[in-house]
Every structure is written in structure tokens, then in C-alpha cells.
Amino acid sequence: MNKLNYRPDIDGLRAIAVLSVIIYHIEFFFLNSRILSGGFIGVDIFFVISGYLITSIIIKEIDLSDKFSLLNFYKKRIRRIFPVLFVTIFFSIIFAWLYLIPGSFMDFAKSIIASIFFVSNYFFYFEGLIYNNDQSLLKPLLHTWSLSVEEQFYIFFPVLLIFLNRFIKQNIFIFLIITFLISFLISVYTTAYNTNFSFFSTLSRVWEILAGSLIAHYQIRNKKKYFKYQNFFTLVGLFFILYSLLFFNEKTLHPSLITLIPIIGTCLIIFYSDTKNYVTMFLSNFLFVRIGLISYSLYLWHFPVFAFARNKEIFLSNFDKLELIFITTFLSILSYIFVEKPFRNKNFISFKIVSFILLIFLTFFIIINILSVKNDGFENRLHVFLKIHEREKLEYSLKDEKGICFDRTKNFCNFNKSSSNTIIMIGDSHSAVLSKKLYNETIEKNVNFIPISQGTCVYLPKYKKIETKSKQEFRNCTLQSKKLTEDIIKDKPGAIIILSGNFKEHFYKNNKWSYLNQSNLEPLEGFVKSVEKLLKNGNKVILLYPVPTPGFHVVRKLMSHVPKKEFDPNEFLLNNPLTFNIEDYYLNNKKIIDAFNSLNHKNLRKILSGKVFCDEDSKICKTHHGSKVYYRDKYHLTVEGVEILSKNILLEINNFLDK
Numbered sequence: 001m002n003k004l005n006y007r008p009d010i011d012g013l014r015a016i017a018v019l020s021v022i023i024y025h026i027e028f029f030f031l032n033s034r035i036l037s038g039g040f041i042g043v044d045i046f047f048v049i050s051g052y053l054i055t056s057i058i059i060k061e062i063d064l065s066d067k068f069s070l071l072n073f074y075k076k077r078i079r080r081i082f083p084v085l086f087v088t089i090f091f092s093i094i095f096a097w098l099y100l101i102p103g104s105f106m107d108f109a110k111s112i113i114a115s116i117f118f119v120s121n122y123f124f125y126f127e128g129l130i131y132n133n134d135q136s137l138l139k140p141l142l143h144t145w146s147l148s149v150e151e152q153f154y155i156f157f158p159v160l161l162i163f164l165n166r167f168i169k170q171n172i173f174i175f176l177i178i179t180f181l182i183s184f185l186i187s188v189y190t191t192a193y194n195t196n197f198s199f200f201s202t203l204s205r206v207w208e209i210l211a212g213s214l215i216a217h218y219q220i221r222n223k224k225k226y227f228k229y230q231n232f233f234t235l236v237g238l239f240f241i242l243y244s245l246l247f248f249n250e251k252t253l254h255p256s257l258i259t260l261i262p263i264i265g266t267c268l269i270i271f272y273s274d275t276k277n278y279v280t281m282f283l284s285n286f287l288f289v290r291i292g293l294i295s296y297s298l299y300l301w302h303f304p305v306f307a308f309a310r311n312k313e314i315f316l317s318n319f320d321k322l323e324l325i326f327i328t329t330f331l332s333i334l335s336y337i338f339v340e341k342p343f344r345n346k347n348f349i350s351f352k353i354v355s356f357i358l359l360i361f362l363t364f365f366i367i368i369n370i371l372s373v374k375n376d377g378f379e380n381r382l383h384v385f386l387k388i389h390e391r392e393k394l395e396y397s398l399k400d401e402k403g404i405c406f407d408r409t410k411n412f413c414n415f416n417k418s419s420s421n422t423i424i425m426i427g428d429s430h431s432a433v434l435s436k437k438l439y440n441e442t443i444e445k446n447v448n449f450i451p452i453s454q455g456t457c458v459y460l461p462k463y464k465k466i467e468t469k470s471k472q473e474f475r476n477c478t479l480q481s482k483k484l485t486e487d488i489i490k491d492k493p494g495a496i497i498i499l500s501g502n503f504k505e506h507f508y509k510n511n512k513w514s515y516l517n518q519s520n521l522e523p524l525e526g527f528v529k530s531v532e533k534l535l536k537n538g539n540k541v542i543l544l545y546p547v548p549t550p551g552f553h554v555v556r557k558l559m560s561h562v563p564k565k566e567f568d569p570n571e572f573l574l575n576n577p578l579t580f581n582i583e584d585y586y587l588n589n590k591k592i593i594d595a596f597n598s599l600n601h602k603n604l605r606k607i608l609s610g611k612v613f614c615d616e617d618s619k620i621c622k623t624h625h626g627s628k629v630y631y632r633d634k635y636h637l638t639v640e641g642v643e644i645l646s647k648n649i650l651l652e653i654n655n656f657l658d659k
Contacts, residue, residue: 009273010049011292012283013266017042017049018295020245022302022328025137026321038248040132041262043146044208044255045241046299048266050150051212058161059220073158075351076344080296081151082116083343083354084335085144086361088300089115092140093368095304099311101390101556102377104138109372111141112365118152121145125200132250133512138311143303149205157213173221176214183207191256195470204255211263215271233272234279240265250511253469297332297340305331312560313552383562383569385627389555389638395432398439398451405451406432409481412452412488415439419448421657422495424488426452426459430547431500433637437646438498438653445657448492452485456513458501460523461486461530464516474513489539496656497534498649500544502635503527503592528595535601540656542649545596547609547637548585548621554578554631558624570627578623582614585621605652612645 024039061068089112096108107127114123124145129136136142164172184207190198198204244262252258273280282288291298305328309316316324342348372378379387398405398413405413406429423442425431432453439449457465457477465477473479489495506515507524515523534541561578562569586593596606613630614621623631630641637645 007273008284008289008292009280010053010270010283011295012285012288013045013049013269013292014295015288015291016241016283017045018298019291020045021143021299022325025132025143025303025306026325028318028321034249036245037250038245038252038262040254041241041244041248041259044259044262045266046146047150047205047208048212048263048270050153051209052216052270053212054154054157055161055213055216056220058158059217062162062165063220068158068162070158070162077151077154078358079344079346079351079354080340081147082358083339084297084300085116085147086358086365087335087339088304089141089365090361092304092308095308096140097378097381099308099556099560100377101553101559102379102382102387103390104311104556105377106372108140109369109377111139111144113369115141115144115148116362116365118148118155121148121152121200121202125197130196130512131199138307140304140307142307143299145200149202150209152202153206153209173214173217176210176217180207180210180214183210187255187259188257191253192470193472195253195467195472198255208255208259208263211267212270215267219271230272230274231277231279233268234277237265237268237272238279238282240268251468294332294336294340297335298328301331301335302328311556313557382559383564383627385569385629386555386558389629389632392632392638394434394436394632394636394639394642395429395453397436398432405435406453407455407476408452409454409476409478410484412450412484415449416443416446417448419446421446422448422450422492423498423653424450424452424492424495425498425500426485427499427501428453428457428506429455429636430502431498434500434642434646434649437639437642438649441646441650442653447657450488450492452488454481456505457481458503458506458527459485459499459530460506460515460526462517463523463526465513466516468511468513489534494538494540496540496542496653498542498544499531502549503546504589507592524591524595528599531599531604532601535603538603540603540605541601542605542607542652542656543596543599544607544645544649545609546585546589546592547635547645548580548582548613549635550578550580550621550623550631551584551634552580553633554623554629555633558629573624574626579620580623582610582616582619582621585610585614603656605655607645607648607652609645612648613641 020036020039020042022039023036024042028035058068058073092108093112096105100108111120111123114120120141124136124139124142129139129142131142161172164175168175183203183205187198187204187207190201190204240261244265248254248258248262269279269283275281275284302325305324309320309324314320343354376391379390382390395406396404400413400415402411402413423438425435425438432451435451435453439451442449454476456474461482462479463482464479465474466472467474489497503524507522507527515526517526519526521529531541531543557578558573561576562572593610599606610621623629624640628640629638630644632638
């Protein structure tokens with residue numbers, strides 16, 4: 001069997017791909033600009049390379065012997081993919097035990113099963129993760145989504161190629177082009193309507209792999225001849241890749257039409273490669289080739305290493321990030337030498353032994369998953385006082401006969417409709433965590449209570465909220481839903497309106513979404529005018545200033561902050577409080593606080609949340625008092641936190657009701 005000719009330039013391309021992904025995920029910044037903001041394109045480069053190499057192997061074997069062994073092909077894939085993947089997962093479990101809170105550990109255990117059965121791309125999509133947001137960066141195995149896409153392709157493509165070679169050998173190239181175009185069109189269409197699904201979907205990614213397949217088929221079946229201008233085309237290819245890495249960013253609609261730039265660039269380099277051209281020589285240098293050889297290990301190790309560092313809730317300086325890259329490189333070299341190379345060598349380890357070892361790992365992973373679910377993510381790793389808070393999801397606690405009140409876009413919960421006194425609570429999940437407590441306290445006063453709380457949606461009438469990439473309207477924050485809210489307010493003249501939310505996320509510009517309004521007012525200015533309108537129309541308004549947020553996951557931080565040997569965490573925490581600076585709160589919310597301060601009306605009451613959780617004299621904000629914890633994560637309050645804040649809200653509600 002003729003071996004595929006080794007191409008050092010492809011290892012060089014692998015090096016560019018993996019280094020780009022690593023730099024992108026570690027998040028280096030220079031003058032407030034992200035270095036290699038398009039580093040995620042490294043995955044797309046890998047897809048093209050994979051398609052090229054796999055198709056080359058299959059077609060060469062078919063052409064040389066008119067036989068292709070699926071069994072041998074899958075054996076090689078198993079030797080190549082599973083050993084390092086399983087070793088990475090095994091060590092990740094150890095660190096997950098140390099650093100992940102129970103809920104996160106359960107999600108991690110499920111992601112292990114999704115990863116080893118190559119469905120993690122869909123698993124993470126249905127988990128609701130958005131690639132490269134704060135939550136996704138904490139998932140140790142998120143990066144296996146791309147491995148799943150490749151392996152799904154590897155499972156079905158060889159069978160398809162054998163079938164095509166037998167029945168339409170002369171038209172395989174045409175079939176691949178048609179399939180490429182169909183997948184590309186699916187990608188463009190799906191990205192426009194559901195960017196996140198398109199990002200993870202195999203159907204939206206197959207065209208990138210097939211781009212490499214088309215090159216391989218053309219070169220082998222058409223006996224590629226010398227082409228002029230090879231230096232020019234490979235330089236154009238390298239320029240396309242570098243342009244994508246430097247100028248693509250989180251706002252780039254991807255995968256889509258623009259993704260053709262790095263894909264074409266990679267294809268040009270692979271197709272026009274020649275030992276004498278400049279780009280090939282550049283990619284074939286000693287350092288790039290060596291990085292390319294360990295690129296698979298580098299890719300597997302980097303994300304768990306970065307994720308666990310972030311889960312420790314420490315600020316990562318540039319020096320820390322360089323340390324993490326060094327650790328990743330060291331682990332990758334070890335796994336390449338002691339795992340990758342031996343397991344790929346059939347003369348060193350037989351396939352029976354490989355299968356036996358992998359079966360042991362597989363059994364262990366399944367047992368971990370089962371035990372994790374049974375023991376709630378091994379909850380006993382936490383001190384008792386943290387267990388309750390880790391489970392808490394207060395936004396889902398208030399229900400009526402139709403189900404959970406939170407995140408409805410119509411048919412909002414409406415308690416005690418017959419009452420003449422009405423309280424309408426409007427906001428996002430920060431509002432929703434308060435709703436059950438306020439309902440319990442006010443329903444006894446014969447009050448009509450209407451909670452209208454939707455995730456990532458605050459009171460902004462007539463503002464259309466659109467997703468930055470796809471330009472699609474947010475499902476749970478639509479103009480139609482806002483109109484229904486306004487209709488309820490009009491139908492309840494003189495109602496008490498409670499407005500709250502994580503305002504900083506909505507009123508400061510970010511890369512996730514934007515607001516459109518005919519008047520072209522900024523969201524914060526529009527909010528202020530909306531409050532003034534409510535007051536003018538005779539409503540009574542209780543305005544909650546932004547709740548101080550610690551910037552770290554409090555329960556996760558306390559998990560490592562309180563020594564496991566401490567039998568009395570309350571005493572320990574009283575002596576070793578976990579706090580943050582009030583000045584950061586005021587600095588981060590200055591525009592919002594100034595805007596809220598500018599509002600004045602006899603029917604307006606303001607809840608200065610900063611003064612509730614922070615001490616102005618010491619400049620310190622508390623995340624807990626002893627073992628009474630106020631925050632369950634970076635933003636949301638616990639029962640104890642709600643208890644403190646709601647006292648202030650109830651005081652103002654009672655003042656309004658007593659008038």
C-alpha cells in the first residue's frame with residue numbers, strides 16, 4: 001500500500017491553526033484590542049486539512065489496490081483520536097473534582113459522554129452555550145465540538161466514497177461539488193437565522209471539510225501538473241488566512257459567505273504548494289513542523305487547562321496566561337511522546353491491547369457519569385451551607401397553573417386579578433429572583449401581582465433587541481412582547497411598577513446584541529424617558545439601582561476559599577470575609593447611576609442597591625455575612641440576598657399602598 005507523501009507544509013498549516021486557536025482562547029489584549037480576534041478560524045483551517053488528508057488516503061488506497069478496508073481505516077482513526085482524548089479527559093476529571101461546583105461537575109460529566117461518542121457539538125448547542133462567552137470558557141471540553149464534527153464526517157464519508165467510486169466513479173468530483181454547495185448554502189441560511197446552531201452544526205461545516213476533499217480528488221485523479229504563479233497564489237492564500245485571523249472578530253457572521261476567505265486561503269496553499277515556493281518553505285520550517293506534529297495534543301490540552309484556571313476565579317495576568325500556554329505545551333509534548341506515538345504504532349501496541357485499554361477508560365467515564373448524576377455532581381464536596389445556594393434557581397420558583405412565570409413572552413402570570421391595587425414587576429432574571437419573595441409578601445395585602453421577567457430583557461418599550469451577528473430579534477425580548485407589557489400597564493392605571501435588571505449589560509455597548517429605535521436614542525436615554533412617561537401617566541415607580549456584582553462566581557470562590565477541614569465555616573467566614581470594592585461598582589455603573597439620579601418625581605422611589613450590600617465608609621461590598629451567602633454566582637442573588645434587598649422594596653411598596 002502506497003503511503004501518503006509527507007508534506008511538512010501541512011504540519012506548518014496545522015501549527016498556524018492551533019496557535020491561532022490557543023491565542024484566541026487565552027485572550028491576549030494590546031491597547032484594548034484583542035490579539036488575533038479571528039483566531040477561531042484556526043478550527044476552519046483544521047477542517048480543510050482534515051478533508052484533504054482523509055480523502056487523499058482513501059482515494060489513493062482505492063486507486064492503487066481497488067480495495068479500501070473500512071476496518072483498517074477506522075482502526076487507524078481509533079489509534080489516532082481516542083488515546084490522547086481519553087488521557088486528557090481522565091486528568092480533566094481530577095481537576096474538575098477540585099474546581100467545579102456540583103452543577104458544573106454534572107454538566108462536565110455529561111459532556112464527557114457527548115465527547116467520546118462524538119456528539120458534543122449538538123450537546124453544547126442544546127445546553128444553550130454560545131461559543132466564547134463567559135460561560136463557555138469555563139467548560140473544559142467545549143473544544144471537542146470540532147472533533148465531533150470531524151469524526152461524524154469520518155464515520156460516513158468513507159462509506160459514501162466507496163459507494164460513489166463503485167457506481168459513479170467518473171462523476172464523484174461533480175457530486176462532491178454539489179454536496180459542497182448544498183452544505184455552503186445551508187450554512188449561509190442557517191447562520192442568518194440561528195447563528196449559534198449553525199456554528200455547531202455538522203451540516204453547516206461539511207462544506208469546509210469538502211473543500212479539502214475536492215482538492216485531494218482533483219490532484220490525485222487528474223494528476224496535478226505544474227502551475228505557473230505558484231508563489232503568487234500561495235502568498236494570496238497566506239494573506240487571506242492572516243487577514244481572517246487579524247480582522248475577523250465576535251461580530252463576524254460565521255460560518256457564512258465571509259468564511260470563504262480563510263477557506264479559500266487554506267485551499268490555495270494546499271493546492272499550489274511546491275517545495276520551491278516561499279510560503280511552502282516558510283510553513284516547512286523546523287519550529288512550525290514540530291508544533292504541527294503535536295497540534296492534536298495542543299488542541300486537546302489547551303482548553304481544559306485554560307478552563308480550570310478560569311474556574312479558580314483568579315484574575316489572569318498576561319504572565320499567568322503565558323504560564324498556562326507553557327503548561328499546555330509541556331503536557332502536549334508528553335502526551336505526544338508517551339501516548340500519541342506509541343498508540344499509533346501497530347508494531348509497538350497491538351490493536352487488541354489498544355481496545356482493551358480504551359474499554360477500561362470508557363467504562364470508567366460511564367461510571368463517573370452515572371455516579372455524578374446519582375450524587376448531584378458529588379455535592380458532598382461542598383460545605384453544607386453552600387449546597388443550598390448551588391442548587392438555587394430563584395428565577396424559576398414562582399409559578400401559576402400554566403407553569404413557571406419567568407421568561408414568558410405572553411400570557412404573563414397574573415395573581416389576584418380582582419384587586420384594585422396592582423404591582424407590575426418588569427425586568428430580566430435579576431428581577432425574576434425577587435418575584436417569589438415579593439409575591440409572598442404582597443399577596444396577603446390583597447394586591448394584584450404581575451411579574452413580567454424575561455432573560456436578558458429589561459423595560460425598554462419600542463426598542464427592538466437584535467442579535468449582533470444574525471440581526472435576528474431576540475426570542476424572549478420581542479417588540480410584540482413589549483407591546484403586551486405596555487397594554488397591561490395601560491389597563492392598570494396607577495399601578496406600582498417595579499423596574500430592575502442587570503442594566504450594565506443592556507445600557508453599555510457589547511458584542512452580543514444591540515437595540516434599534518426610531519428615535520435613535522441610546523437605550524439608557526430611552527429607559528429614562530420611559531420612566532418619566534410612566535410617572536407622567538400616574539404610575540408609581542420603584543426603581544432598583546444596579547445590584548453590585550462581585551465579578552467572580554461567589555459559590556465557586558467560596559468552595560476553594562473555605563478550607564475543607566473547617567468544621568465551622570461561619571466563624572471562618574466572619575474572620576475571613578470574601579469582599580469586593582465599592583469603587584469598582586460605582587465606576588462600572590457611573591452612567592447608569594448618574595442617569596437614575598437625574599430622575600425626580602413624587603411618585604418615584606429609588607432603591608440604592610449599592611448601599612444595601614456595601615459599606616460607604618470602608619468602601620467594601622459583602623458577598624456574605626458569615627455563612628449567609630448573598631450571591632449564587634457572579635450576578636444573581638440567593639435567598640439571603642433577596643431577603644435583604646426585598647426589605648427595602650417592601651418598605652416602598654407599603655408606603656405607596658398606605659397612601
